[in-house]
Amino acid sequence: MLPSSLAFISSFFLSLLLVGAGKRLLRALRIVVDNAFEELLYSFALGVLALEIAVSLGELLPHMRFGVVLAVCVVLALGLLAIGEVSRQIKAVCIRFRLLPREQVALGLALLGVVALEGLAAMAPLTGSDAMRYHFTVPARYLQDGFHADWSLLHGFFCGLGHQLILAGLALGSEEIAKGLIFVGGVAASLATLRLAQHWVSGRWAFAIALAFTLTPVVFWQTTAAGAPDIWMCALLPLAVLAILAAKRSPSAPACVLAGILTGGLAGAKYTGILMAGALLIAFVVEIRSFRKGLTFFAAAAAVGFWPYLRNFWWTGDPIFPFFFARRPQPTMNLAALGSLLKDTGASNPHEFARVMRFPLFAIADHDGLATWQFLGPLILALAPIALLSVRRTALWRVTLIVWLTVSISVGMTSGIPRFLLPVLPVALASSIGGVALFTRTRFPLLRWTTILTIAAFCLAGFAALAIYSRPAWSVALGRDSRDAYLRVHAPDFGRSQFVNTNVMRLAGPDRSARVLIFYRHLYYLRVPFLLGDPLDNWEMSPSVLNSDEQWRALFARDHVRWVVKAPGYPIELATSLAHLEATGVLKPCAGGTVRTLQGFRMYGQLADEPIHLMCVTPNGAAGALGQGLTGQM
């Protein structure tokens, strides 16, 4: 059986156990849910959040891998206790689904089919750019080197609760399980969208909304190839909205705790999650209007979501590193890295009023017009203004509008990156399409048909895009293409990493701790000890400090660097000083060749041959600090 098939099956059973664990927690917290489907979704989310928190505790143990595996086992054992009950509940939901009118069953099966195709694509080897840069690389490094502040890969400080799923999968020895746990987040998000949409319109409209969400390019990219856990936020946000509405109907303390837990999971997922948690808190306070219940909600959210912020505070003194850090810059800091991090998160981008006001309508693209990773679709822009005509003074509309507008405007004002709107897409889509469906229920048949055709066209275009985008991933997942051939074409820097792995293993001899200095971004497929040399992502690589041979020699000795990769050149910020090291003989070529690498963005698919050199640090270069045993190797 293919590893991808095994991983697919493992992810399914893991998910069942996580639903079981969540169900036990729901019962322990005395939370009563009046809808079986909604209860299953809450259970799944609670099970996953329990796993994330358990792994956060497990990684603190001295033997980290053991601690994480133990945490996974504890949560899954908890899930095993409720597996019978979960199976019965799923069976009951399936029976109810089969009894629906034929067209709804057809739309539901179409949704399941799309999700299955996405699952297959998710089982292809990892190729996501940011995943290879840090989403998977940072947890893998923790497992290898222990849980510590890694100043040589600054993006690691952006890791949130969702990254604990990747850590859990990698600790179990399977990249596929890690990807499977991300993929099931996409499934949960689609089903949460379906459930939320049913609050506006039941029947085929709700299935169409879920289908449109699932076929949105950013959604299927995040569910399949991106290798980022952000897609779980798309499940947590609509579920938190549903939990607030449930708390409004039955304002008991357990209902407030459930809404708070889901909100906390969102806050702990990513920095922008704080904005979303804030919006949910406002909606909760507006609806519930009780200081005590508001406090309960806040305490539950803080108890779940505080972990990544505590970690960053412990390591850097800044819970939202580097944003407070950047407010008091020191000359000794790597200001280039600081500036790059702020640019990467969008914090230093201009946030003009006119641009911010386009965020609630999702009517934003990047300046070059080629940013598929920002393609959230035109449905909100086309339908939301019409849907507003059906707004009523109900809790559903109030909560939705508060969350949708607060999140979208605050994302526009703080980061300005359209993709960060993704978690609020289920809410915006459900209310936009649902609002138009309500508005045209008894009148405006032409408008209703135009809306139906628009959604159908969007779904067809989305499916075509999914098929074109995922075709190579399906081929490799089904075993038709080899893993290496797929990675050479689709994984940036894979050829470079293979060259480095082969030559460093050959040159290292018995010294397995010697490191190679790398300047390219995509590090996941490196299988030898490395130090990232990118001055924009490694605090130590400050161009203002590394300006002399002595500074470089000290760095090589301190970090046990024996090789430097030149592929094809050095970063512009460090090029002069490294060229000087070559001229003075501190760096000498000891392996060279040509590798085929992707040029620019992956989607261009342009491959070109590039020279690559492995430069050895000479004993003189390391000032003799590498020791006699090593000099003999070089």
Add this chain to the structure above:
Amino acid sequence: MTKSRVVLRMIELLLCIWIVGSQVWYLTQFSSLVEFATRNVFNHG
């Protein structure tokens, strides 16, 4: 047809035009993407 019904029909027509027009405008924001996708899909054939 009464005057009010004509006005309603006009409003409905305008809303339909908005739905189609706004989507066309949105796609022009991703003009390079559309051009890129068209080139790739049809050139591969």
